[in-house]
Every structure is written in C-alpha cells, then in structure tokens.
Amino acid sequence: MYDAVIVGGGAVGLSLALALGQQQYRVLIIEKKNESVVVDDFQARTIALSYASKRIYECLHIWEDLSLKAVPISQVVVSVKGHYGRSSLKTDDHEALGYVVGANVIESVLTQHLVTQPTVEILRPGEILQRECTQSSWQLTVRGKHQPIACKLLVAADGIHSQLRQEQQISTKLMDYNHFAVLANLEMPQMAQETAIERFLPNGAIALLPWKNKAFTCVWTTSQQEALALKNMPEQDFISCCQEQLGKRLGKIVRVSERLAFPLTMNVAAQQSGSRFLLMGNAAHNLHPIAAQGLNLSLRDVWQIRSQLIKAKEPLDIGAQSFLQSYVNERKSDQHQIIFATDKIANFMSSQRIPAPFRALGITLFDSIKPLKEQFTQRAMGF
Numbered sequence: 001m002y003d004a005v006i007v008g009g010g011a012v013g014l015s016l017a018l019a020l021g022q023q024q025y026r027v028l029i030i031e032k033k034n035e036s037v038v039v040d041d042f043q044a045r046t047i048a049l050s051y052a053s054k055r056i057y058e059c060l061h062i063w064e065d066l067s068l069k070a071v072p073i074s075q076v077v078v079s080v081k082g083h084y085g086r087s088s089l090k091t092d093d094h095e096a097l098g099y100v101v102g103a104n105v106i107e108s109v110l111t112q113h114l115v116t117q118p119t120v121e122i123l124r125p126g127e128i129l130q131r132e133c134t135q136s137s138w139q140l141t142v143r144g145k146h147q148p149i150a151c152k153l154l155v156a157a158d159g160i161h162s163q164l165r166q167e168q169q170i171s172t173k174l175m176d177y178n179h180f181a182v183l184a185n186l187e188m189p190q191m192a193q194e195t196a197i198e199r200f201l202p203n204g205a206i207a208l209l210p211w212k213n214k215a216f217t218c219v220w221t222t223s224q225q226e227a228l229a230l231k232n233m234p235e236q237d238f239i240s241c242c243q244e245q246l247g248k249r250l251g252k253i254v255r256v257s258e259r260l261a262f263p264l265t266m267n268v269a270a271q272q273s274g275s276r277f278l279l280m281g282n283a284a285h286n287l288h289p290i291a292a293q294g295l296n297l298s299l300r301d302v303w304q305i306r307s308q309l310i311k312a313k314e315p316l317d318i319g320a321q322s323f324l325q326s327y328v329n330e331r332k333s334d335q336h337q338i339i340f341a342t343d344k345i346a347n348f349m350s351s352q353r354i355p356a357p358f359r360a361l362g363i364t365l366f367d368s369i370k371p372l373k374e375q376f377t378q379r380a381m382g383f
C-alpha cells in the first residue's frame, strides 16, 4: 500500500514526492510524458524562485545542485514607459531577492534526488485507467503496472487542465484578463546583470528576468491581437518593437529565442481536498504569471505538508480527513493573499482605465514610502 500516489511529475508533484519520501512515506509518481529532452539555455523556460523557495529547497537538500545553475536577482526596477516614475527594490542584506532557474533544471534535479529515495517510485509514461475510493484507501488500475495498486491519498498535481480535478467534479473560478503574453529570451549584453525589470506600457507591461550568458527572459503582456502579431513577425522586427518599448537605457537587444504566445488567465479550484484526495500546484491554483508566484506558492504548500509530518513524530495516515483539513486551513491565508495580490496586479496591468501618468505617480509614491516598499519586498521574497 502506497501512502500517496501523485499524478503529475511536474515541479510540484516531484517536490511533494521528495518531501514525503524524505520522511519515509511510500510514494508513487505517475507522469504521462517521457522524460523531457535537454534544451539549450537560450531556448529554456525560466522560473524565478523566491528566497523562501530557496530555503525550502535547502531543507529538501537540493539547493546545492540547483544553485550551480541558478542566476541571482539582486534588484527589481519598476518603471513606466514615457514617465519618470521609477522604483527599485533591493534587500538590505547581501541575500538575493530571488533566483532564476530553468524549469527543466528544477525537474531534472528533483528527479535525480528522487531516484535515490528508497520509498519513492516514478512511473513514466504512466496513467491511471480506473480508480475507486473506499473509506480507507484508493484502488487503482494503472497503465504500466501489472497488478492493481492501493494508496491512502491520491494527489492531483496534473497541471492547469487537471483531468482528476474534473473527474472529481471540482469546479474552478476562472479570471480572464482579456490579455495575452508573449514569452521569449532576449540577449542583451549591455544590461546590468542580476537585475529584473518590470516596465508598464500603455497597453500592458514587459517583465525581464536575468538569465544566463547575458540573456533575459521576457514576458510581454498585451492585447491578443498585438501578441499574435509579435509572435509571428520576423525576429528583427520583434527586436525593434521590444527595444522601442524598453528604451535605450537598458542597452541593445541583439538576439531573440523562439517566441510563444498564450492567453493570460487565473484559475482557482473551489476546493482543494476531497475524500482521500488533494489538489496541488496548477491543478489547485493556476496564477497569472506576471507576479512570478505560481511555483513559489505551491512550494509553500509542500512545506506545510512536510511540517505536519515532522510535527506528528510518528507515521500518519496522510489521506485522513483531519490531516487534509488541517493542511487546507493552514494554507488558506497565504493562498488568498497571493491570489488577491496577483489578481490586482494583473488587473492594474491590463486596465486601460488607469492613465499612464497615474501609474507613474503610484510607482513614485510607492518608492518613497519605505515601510510599504519593505513589506512588498518581504512578500515578493516569500515571507
């Protein structure tokens, strides 16, 4: 009997499996895709990990390996195109605000550590074919396993379109910002290293995260029409458009990677637990990427589960209602705050109703109110 079967081997499913495995719980991860292929750094998708996420990965003993491939963020500069309002967030000590890591690197480092865990198994490609829940366990028929298996807890960490969430008939609240994002990496040799940029535009915003080899990950939010045009135009035209929005101060863009365009939405499950069932990661709360908080929030969810196991001092039935309810109650406040703040930022970015001079004024005021700025910096770091 497994303590938990985790469906979905993305960063969240793998992090949860590691946290459980390190406490000697028996875990099976079922991932439908084969192991991902290694991608060239310039084409990689990147994730900004907060300082709190770094601390969590330190406690899970994987930070040492991740840090070799991570780029620190020492400051975040916020500005409005065409206006003087400008704010810069830094920490007072020498610690970075956060770190940028390749999404594929997080998954591969987690996998390397999981294969050394005696109580964790990874099945890929695998898939649940049939399932039935009794009061004490789940009985599962799984593609890739000869015999039916049983577990005390079934975790859906199967991403935005979670099939398990739909099968459990858990509804979601969808927030559609009527906006799209264009995602690409830019090579900008003259730009200050370790600096992240958030630049408000009349019709959206551009966020830049520092990445390797003088590259920066760019998330450009704009209307659907403009996003599709930006994705499909020739490389040099894209570089010119992006340069026009960023201005000359940050230096020249010399190269752009492949571009992706996708709609910006936020989707939050109406409930996160059920009978011996738990939603985690994007399946539970898929955040608008502009605040770079999706994985960071989910890692704090994982941290809560780990804390409950450690506090108990003896092996627990982690599918029991009391365990799941305690997790949901403890996570409510942090999740609500992050979802609320991300929604406000996303609306602020996509709103045509707030004229640019007011946005610039807001940023200048924010910059001059030290306690507010300190509080915001602390939240961005995941405290």
Ligand SMILES: Cc1cc2nc3c(=O)[nH]c(=O)nc-3n(C[C@H](O)[C@H](O)[C@H](O)COP(=O)(O)OP(=O)(O)OC[C@H]3O[C@@H](n4cnc5c(N)ncnc54)[C@H](O)[C@@H]3O)c2cc1C
Binding pocket: 007, 008, 009, 010, 011, 012, 013, 030, 031, 032, 033, 046, 047, 048, 049, 126, 127, 128, 157, 158, 159, 160, 163, 183, 219, 280, 281, 282, 283, 289, 292, 293, 294, 295, 296, 297, 298
């Ligand atoms: C553009 C962009 C930028 C972002 N930047 C940041 C950032 O800077 N910082 C941050 O904290 N967050 C960021 N995020 C959010 C972050 O990427 C997500 O929160 C995180 O990747 C969610 O991980 P997950 O494991 O829940 O889901 P996923 O990564 O989607 O993994 C789900 C897994 O489940 C598997 N699966 C699906 N269905 C099944 C099935 N039926 N059976 C078996 N397996 C299945 C899939 O193959 C997949 O491997 C960003 C998101 C976007 C879109």
